[in-house]
Amino acid sequence: MQLNIEMYRKLLYNYIPVFAIFIISVLFLGCNESPKVSEDVKKINVELKVDRFDSEFAAATPEGLPALKGKYPYLFPAQYADSVWVAKMKDTIQIELFSEVEKSFQIFRRKKNPWSFCSNILNIIFHSLILQRWLR
Structure with missing residues (x-):
């Protein structure tokens, strides 16, 4: 039993650099798209009327x-x-x-309108995610 624990511990220590590189690369690649979305959000003009x-x-x-x-x-x-x-x-x-x-x-x-920014974000999400999936 002790032998198996040591074997798994050595395997884990050997793969830590691989996991670290993977996580860092995902963070850098995932954060690359954010300025494009914020520019798209600013361009969309949405009218939101609240009837109370x-x-x-x-x-x-x-x-x-x-x-x-x-x-x-x-x-x-x-x-x-x-x-x-x-x-x-x-x-x-x-x-x-x-x-x-x-x-x-x-x-x-x-x-x-205090909701304009939120409605712009929701509009971008709707158009980019839902409509693209529906049109496929």
């Missing part, structure tokens, strides 16, 4: 509820009557909750 249901619901009136239900039908289950949603619009706790949420999510009020 909570803001629209808080700003809506009982008369505007049908239009809101038409825009977001999946958020208004059929088993609830319109009176439930009207009561929720007028509920003081819901109004207070919305004002606190607005304080937390002020990022959506800025004129510059």
Whole structure:
């Protein structure tokens, strides 16, 4: 048993330089492509519009509820009557909750789109990975 352990230890010590060279070469070759992708990301212009249901619901009136239900039908289950949603619009706790949420999510009020860099990266990933595989 002792002989086998020594044999494996010698084999491992003999191949350490090979593993080190392999890992270093993978790191150098893998990092070579990054500037090209970042330039591609900068060139793509992506418009990202965020529609916040909570803001629209808080700003809506009982008369505007049908239009809101038409825009977001999946958020208004059929088993609830319109009176439930009207009561929720007028509920003081819901109004207070919305004002606190607005304080937390002020990022959506800025004129510059904070998501443009993320959407550019996602667009590059989609075009380079998914579409190329689909077209093969």
